[in-house]
Amino acid sequence: MEEMAELLKQIAPEIALTIENRHTILRNIYFNQPIGRRVLSSILSWSERQLRTEVKRLEEQGLLKIDSKGMELTSAGEEIIFGLEHFIYHLRGLNPIAQNIRRKFNCGYVSIIPGNSDEDETIKMQLGKEAAQYLKRTINNGDIVAVTGGTTMAQIPRAMEKISGLKDVIVVPGRGGLGERVEIESNTIAAELAKKLEAKYKLLYVPDNLSPETMESIINEPGIREILKIIRRTNILLHGIGGAEEIGRRRGLSEQEIIEINKMGAVAEAFGYYFDNKGKVVHTTTSVGLTISDLKNIRIVIAIAGGANKAPAIQAFLKYHSPTVFITDEGAARKLLELEGGEDDEQKNS
Structure with a gap:
């Protein structure tokens, strides 16, 4: 896995960065859910516009859900954050x-x-x-x-x-x-x-x-x-x-x-x-x-x-x-x- 992470950084560093960013979003939602987008953008020091784009993609992929209380992870989202931990470590x-x-x-x-x-x-x-x-x-x-x-x-x-x-x-x-x-x-x-x-x-x-x-x-x-x-x-x-x-x-x-x-x-x-x-x-x-x-x-x-x-x-x-x-x-x-x-x-x- 360490070798795979190194190869990904070399051939597609923008993909590696996207994986890290989305993992960070999912992890912060998991530990703070339910959480609103404005609060999360403040925690991450991201603009709401930047966060809105990523959140929309994650929702489309079925990794999080949004309702009146805020954002929460789906079971698939939880599996992703824990499944990616070792890969992020090597990344x-x-x-x-x-x-x-x-x-x-x-x-x-x-x-x-x-x-x-x-x-x-x-x-x-x-x-x-x-x-x-x-x-x-x-x-x-x-x-x-x-x-x-x-x-x-x-x-x-x-x-x-x-x-x-x-x-x-x-x-x-x-x-x-x-x-x-x-x-x-x-x-x-x-x-x-x-x-x-x-x-x-x-x-x-x-x-x-x-x-x-x-x-x-x-x-x-x-x-x-x-x-x-x-x-x-x-x-x-x-x-x-x-x-x-x-x-x-x-x-x-x-x-x-x-x-x-x-x-x-x-x-x-x-x-x-x-x-x-x-x-x-x-x-x-x-x-x-x-x-x-x-x-x-x-x-x-x-x-x-x-x-x-x-x-x-x-x-x-x-x-x-x-x-x-x-x-x-x-x-x-x-x-x-x-x-x-x-x-x-x-x-x-x-």
Whole structure:
């Protein structure tokens, strides 16, 4: 399929572009349906006239339907978007990029979703879908699954199909909360994922931004201590990667503390640790739950992060730790290689 995609780009690049554009339209309708044409044109940053022409063709082909509520995909349209995913991946030349990232950062497996979640919110949904599919393939009876919070992580249980037959699986939050929107907190994500897995879940009702003294007192409570013991036995971890300043503000750091971590060169945060662009830990904050020292003991670590703007944070964290699986998007992947000093070797030689 990779060879076929390359041949199509060479002999008929205009057809390749049409396929990509129509796939983008169908994907955005799927994740936002029912949706009006004006709203969709705004999401895609297309003119209504340009979109109207393509929508008409897709309707004629029986891939979408339009009524007073807006546009929705037909079953044929849904089959097309999922059937084309692998082809679009190769059409965008993402396989050599994934292999290069895998080699550079010693990841076990790298998956790249076409697109840039900085520009297209539906890409976050696809990142969550890819993580859910990988979890479905690898989870075993008796596993303890830990998840962290965030907008991309919240897409995982939404994308996860219900699984029956698993025994003795427990889902837990990987860390305490940040006091944010409840739908993106790790406790909520853990509970929703457990429902899809028909598993038990344990919640950790401890904020992640307490003073060291208060934190020490709380984690010594018998109930909290028992939950932390379970969390430390995690077999599968799904976690995000954050930008240092962004997470610092979400954690409630003062302006002076933000200035200080910027002076230290911090560009990434994970598990309460801040990393510079070399992958060196330059600052830590109080945190409850898993720490970076626990990662080496976890069978499968799945890191999920996308968006070109997050590439410096991704680069910093991957220099510190090589996950079993890294799931990202095209925007972040291309920017990551640019930061590393160039594109994929195979692309250079082609």
